[in-house]
Amino acid sequence: EAAAAAAFPQADGSRPFNGYPTGASSSEDVLLWKPLVLLIPLRLGLSEINEAYIKTLKKCFMLPQSLGVIGGKPNSAHYFIGFVEDELIYLDPHTTQPAVEPFEDFSIADESFHCQHPPCRMNIGDLDPSIAVGFFCSTEEDFTDWCQRMKMISQEKDALPMFELMDHQNTRFPDVHCLTPDFTDSERLERFFDSEDEDFEILSL
Numbered sequence: 044e045a046a047a048a049a050a051f052p053q054a055d056g057s058r059p060f061n062g063y064p065t066g067a068s069s070s071e072d073v074l075l076w077k078p079l080v081l082l083i084p085l086r087l088g089l090s091e092i093n094e095a096y097i098k099t100l101k102k103c104f105m106l107p108q109s110l111g112v113i114g115g116k117p118n119s120a121h122y123f124i125g126f127v128e129d130e131l132i133y134l135d136p137h138t139t140q141p142a143v144e145p146f147e148d149f150s151i152a153d154e155s156f157h158c159q160h161p162p163c164r165m166n167i168g169d170l171d172p173s174i175a176v177g178f179f180c181s182t183e184e185d186f187t188d189w190c191q192r193m194k195m196i197s198q199e200k201d202a203l204p205m206f207e208l209m210d211h212q213n214t215r216f217p218d219v220h221c222l223t224p225d226f227t228d229s230e231r232l233e234r235f236f237d238s239e240d241e242d243f244e245i246l247s248l
Contacts, residue, residue, distance in 0.1 A: 079186060080110070081178040085205050088172035095203040097167055101126055102196045103176050103205075108189045110177030116169050130164040176205070 087096040103109055104125050112123040112131075121133035138159055145151050180186035190208055197204035 076183045078182075079180045081180070082113075082175050083177075083206055084173075084175045086173050087205060090172070092168065092170050092172045093203070094168075096205055098199075098202040099196060099205050100167075100176075102202065103178075106178070106189065106192055108178040108180055108185060108192075110179050112174050112176050114170055114174035116165070116171050121163075121165075124162070126167065127164070129167050131167050131170065132162050132164055134158045134162055135160060 087093055087100070100112070104111070104123075111125075113120075114123060115121040115133075120136070122136050123131045123133045125132045135158070140159075143151055143156075178189060180189055193208055196202060197207070
């Protein structure tokens, strides 16, 4: 219950969030804060995971902001929640369950929120190199703490950083526009998500 309360805090008009409030423009100096879920896609090797990243990956599981790792091995996708020595602990998310319907008193049965099978283990060396690490920062202070912890991990000599954090946007990178449900420039939004490209042709084999 405590974890659920932390993940879904009560609405508070004075609580900051990290986005554009309704009607706000990018020129406003003060941007408020919202709880943030970070999903960082990575490739930690070519055909198999590079052993140099294993210690850093383990460190990510130990962070208080960790949500685990999305990954698996060929033909199998898993949700990794931790590790024991050189074995990863995972849950299999591919379980079809009935839709959740609230009761008349608006309470919700949580049986389908739980995995029907016990956690399994696999050797970390069998992990496919394509993964996504997840983190949850409920407050701006929590995000700042995560940044500091990740920078400390990246400075360890025997751990290869999986990604890099920068205080400012690199000038080599293009400008990133904030796209929210309140975004009014429909033409630019449509072009941003346009998957068509006349220079390429998809061939079916």
